[in-house]
Amino acid sequence: MALLFASEALAQKEPPAPEVPFALPTPEGWRTETFTLPPEFAPKLPYRGLEELRFSPGMFKPGSEDFWSYAFVFWLEGEVPFTAEQLNADLKTYFEGLSRAVEEKNTQFDPHAATVTAHLTEAKASQEGQQRFEGKVDAYDPFKTHKPLTLNLRVQVFRCAAQGRTVAFFQASPQPMTHKVWGQLERIREGFRCSKARN
Template identity: 35%
Template sequence: MRRLIMLLAILSATNMVLAADSELAKQITVPAGWRGEQISLPPSFAKEMQFKGIEEARFSPGMFQEKSNTFFSYFFVFKIDPGSELTPKNIERELLTYYQGLSRTIFNSRKKKIDTSGFTCKLTKAIPVDSQKIYPPGLKEYAATVEWTEPFVTQKPQTLNLIIQAWTDKTTRHGYLFVCVSPQDFKANIWQSMRNIRGTFFRNLQK
């Protein structure tokens, strides 16, 4: 819990979000024990990011418990101001900058040095499965891996698996990224939990 409080304090610093943006949070429903925060984009820990907008993040109960089967498992939604292209190249660039900045900021807060130049983010195209017809028009899906140094608990190199869904609202022209993250294999139960949350999110968008 202490690590979660520290994370939220760091993410929230200098990231005041207008109350009007609470609409995105209303679309996200999570099970008991999941916690989260809303911050502005670019965040204070990664000001080099080019995407502008807001982020809603939700952390699993075992997010900061190294021995948990949901360690560092969470998801986030970017709502991006109109004008940004959600190409694979741009998404890779923004997520790499995001994780480099996050790791560097946490290490710096602990008076430690970290070289983030070796971090990587690689996307591959995936085929979304939408048997219930709930995804927005034009949605594209990607699988990705992020190689970085986890700064909160282990301070060791870590491989994160990501499932990314990207689309642009045809009415408002806002871009969206729904990103599920975990070091667990894609067959692990946490992925089904996040898919269920994601499905509810898309249904809420249709209301």
């Protein structure tokens, strides 16, 4: 686990970040992170592959209009089915595990304060063969405010058939989906390619 999304202690336990075989743009000023799935902080997640993240410049700056605004990709082995019910359970496991890992040395931390509830439902996908989920996640910020946090979340699921992979592309922000930061998140998604090879 790199320093951006968890604690320095976790970073020292993790092996070097895996090589990323797909293409994902990084806007100017944004930061990146890569780690294997399932992550150390959520070992019960039923996925194998890697996760690649793009953090906005204000991701860890309370008061910034792009605070906690980021995109991340699950690059998953094989054909992985998704349902809203499973996705909501997975997000609970993911964010609660992250909070407990980051707050591990905080003696004032109350795990009950970091209880997560995800409220995603399936929506109409823009392309045939894809899935789309949208909703909110009542989460917790273990990095800066140590307070509850509500994220708007959009997830798009599609196949990279030639690579034998399923992609779940997550976009998250406390800002409403009409805010300009969502335009940046969407441009990152539009820039995703299943392979780094040029066509």
